[in-house]
Amino acid sequence: MPTDPSLLAAAMDVPLVDHHVHGPLAHDVTRRELEMLLTESDREIPAGTTVFDSQVGFAVRQHCAPLLGLPAGASPEDYLARRSEHTAAQLAHIFLERAGVSDWVVDTGFGTDAIWSLERMDAELSGRTHEIVRLEALLEEVAAGASAADLQERFEAAVKHAAQHAAGWKSIIAYRYGFDFDPARPGACEIREAAQRWLGGRSSDAEDDVPLRVDDPVLLRWLLHVACDTGLPVQLHSGYGDPDLDLHRCDPLLLTNWLREVEHTGSSIMLLHCYPFHRHAGYLAQVFPHVYCDVGLGINYSGAACRQIVSESMELTPFSKLLFSSDAWGPPELHYLGSLLWRRATAAVMSEWVENGDWPAAEAARILRMVGRDNAVRVYGLEGVRAE
Template identity: 45%
Template sequence: MAAGPVHERLAALELVDHHCHGAVTTGLDRAGFESLLTEGEAWPGVSPFDSPVGVAVRRHCAPLLDLPRHVPPDVYLGRRAELGTAEVNRRFLRAAGTGVFCVDTGYAPHRVTAPAELAEAAGGVAYEVVRLEGVAEAVAAGGVEPDAYAAAFRAAAWEAVRRPGVVGVKSVAAYRTGFGLDPVRPSSAEVTEAARRWLARGGRLDDPVLVRHLLWTAVDLGRPLQLHTGFGDGDIRMHRVDPTLLTDWLHLTASTIPVLLLHCWPYQRQAAYLSAVFERVYLDVGLTLHHVGPARAGAILAEALEITPFRKLLYSSDAYGVAEFHHLGALAFRQGLAGLLWERVEADELALPDALRIARWLGRDNARRVYRLPGGLVDDG
């Protein structure tokens, strides 16, 4: 498909990545790099390079390392090591064309860039998204009595969101319990009893009552709430992370705070439905886009946009670990959305001015508005 004005607009647009993570700051051998290419386990004799995302890295990332497209993995990794991690990160982050990053700092099994470091490498700015499970687990680790847990968690959460640069909060309830929860706010007595059980056994926060309490605390905080849905690593039970399982909870809460459904695949159509019927529900298809690559990004976006109001879809990469994913996510989004919108323009299903406006909304302005970022309250048509 020939490039048109929509492609040009999206290629030049400075994106807002409303959900991502840092990039590793240390060198990676082949095993280390391959472990970050996949959401699954490393399997003997099966290389993640032999997957859609592995092929996309060799096709679309190799030229930024001064290599031909489709070079063998060992050549790619050798050049990566030769340049060094800092230079590799700088090249991919600059190539992404992202001006604003909203960084989830709650997941860091590797040494990764802090938001300020990510922004410096990219030549942009960064804000923080606080993962609430981490706040709760820090409260527990610090020592608290069961009957004091609710107040202590609430105070710690408020302190976290008041830090400079924090623009939202996130929950990984999808990983911990799934969404088939009682939607009603738990009572104080229920929270105390659940805290007693959890504090006695320790470990990560996965008690259904306390997860419900966490989600309702997020409502009280009044900040945009990101919720992981759909695609993730092997800790997910996919049938439990369909976002429509949140419907009853959304009926109780969704007029109070923005709720942002992250990733969504294979439930992008279900998420689209929720965005179409609840005023303050939004979605993205981040993480999915770099895993399917530019070749299939348009198909994923087409399904997400079948009924989604155009003010309700945001761009995210959900890149973690390798800076290639910040670049691939942006590239897949730009190319996939441009192809989709231009096809509709050529079919006279969409006027060109509308397509250009939609491109700008999805890539930048929707996130600015939801997170109240600078320039986000101005609608420039």
Template identity: 45%
Template sequence: MGAVREALDALPLVDHHCHGVVGGELSREYFEELITEGGSWPGISSFDSPVGVAVRRHCGPLLDLPRHAPPAEYLARRAELGAREVNRRFLAASGTGVFCVDTGYAPDRLTTPAELADAAGGTAYEVVRLENVAEAVAAAGVEPDAYGDAFRAAVQRAVARPGVVGVKSVAAYRTGFDLDPARPSPAEVTAAAHAWSARGGRLDDPVLVRHLLWTAVDLGLPLQLHTGFGDNDIRMHRADPTHLTDWLHLTGGAIPVLLLHCWPYQRQAAYLAAVFEQVYLDVGLTLHHVGPARARAILEEALEITPFRKLLYSSDAYGVAEFYHLGALAFRRGLGDLLQDRVAADELGLPDALRIAEWAGAHNALRVYGLPGPS
């Protein structure tokens, strides 16, 4: 296995971006919806995909099943054990010590950060999704003329809650990043708020998204930005993080900016991390979708030019606890094997490889978020 893999396997990971999992039982149809970003389609099973194969191969044994057990057997065993036990097994197997949980997307009853931490024997913190705060302010009936101040005050209240360590935006879904990078004026915000109030719906006005991003800068907390891979609400060409270049120049390194997921833009994200002090990245979500078999390739591209103190681990697990296990397994194997091979080729000293593994798996996130680490 090698010393680097052994060290990573023993390291309590810091999952700096994740979500809750469903606490109740799942039908086959719902399970298949949850394991793919594309949803389920008639006549096409989500098990017949890279992530579906990875679930059967790497998650089945944790349910006392043989590797590659058929989907029907896998789901029957899952139901037999019950959601609570299934979630406990996969969360514990992930070896995660710290969770930073985005609580902003929860159409169903999901586990709370505290419930995740309890099942894994770890510690959990919260990340506030800014679009949710904006939409709650609008739903409360605030007058458009008062929207800017009301949003700022609501965000400040939200991040003052105990356990909040950062904020997140899904601007990639709403407008993309090819926005005017400048801070909008109060008059622009008011005019846009009037238009949004008349139109209704979710926050997708470019001016108000810019206002949201600049409000995040003013907060001083780490800002997570979804980039790249996501469901079909994304317009992928607009989710390339290099569209943020001018905005990053204007913000001047005021806050850490954490680029999430990134695929297929992991190289573009690596460039930004290499040239902007405040930029960090992960390839979460991607890893459990490509599975352990391809995780190394994604990580190698991300690490071509990324400074070693800039790579973080995340699972982006959502809905099913299998993704906590798969994300952690893919990360440990992919990063461990590529670093071990560099040691074998004398491109990297073993002490350096061990330090890089520890940084990426835990310490980089602890430093960026100012966290004390696993207990």
């Protein structure tokens, strides 16, 4: 069924808030490096295969090639040759500016040496930037100069300080442990004992440049409770990701008891990505007033098939609880595709519902803007705010 042209035009005009994103690549990459960055796997690509023979690879060739002056569907060789004529900075400007994003809500806690900083995004892009502070990274930074006895005080002070400028928090407990953690808030003695295990396990002759990595479940769940104390939104990676996680332990339904524990804090819990558990996330967003969700990341990697994911994400999720994100990191094509594919898919899905007589035609554009922009502006308090 063809998409309603007027609804597609409305979708393309929405100034999106990308409520979870990272910076674009700060350096040029080879074909192999680019292909590795177009998959969530960290394993070598099998000989005789290419990532360009995948949904995301087809999306790059179909939708990104025209921005470089090539026909849609250009061959990988032609695309890579034309791409190599541009610097990383030029590519970032081409693709990010065409994404139509007014506000980038940036997770600054991962791979920062390889990508643009929040400050550079703020200085060079037309969209505003807002910082999401990664809790595990903040604890690891604080722990470098702390003892087990004073870690709690130091971290809670650091959170209080960061809350003065942060738009919200991000946790990767899904990677470091999983969602099947004890939902109760740990006490001071439990935190101190966990800190002793963590910091005490670091050898005295450890190299200064070897980073600490927090994976103790007591400390990880303590971070979440401290973040919720601030009342700011807390983002949680959920579902699909790289092989460093155990996907079956990243089902957001495992968070149910913890969601009850923190409901009183007033902090909004933002379930990120969620695929293939996006229906589970939609249920949680329906039954808990403080839970929100998106299907970012999965949209890019499912390419032409993302319409079904978008449709399924709107089965139970209240429209006021669903947000847009790209979760783009690195190749700037992902920042652009996250926007374009979401706009096209959402307009197509809504057009079908209107055509079938299941939706009032006059409401589709309003809901599209709500999901793409208005919900994030409300939850993160972005109206009139600019990152310093």
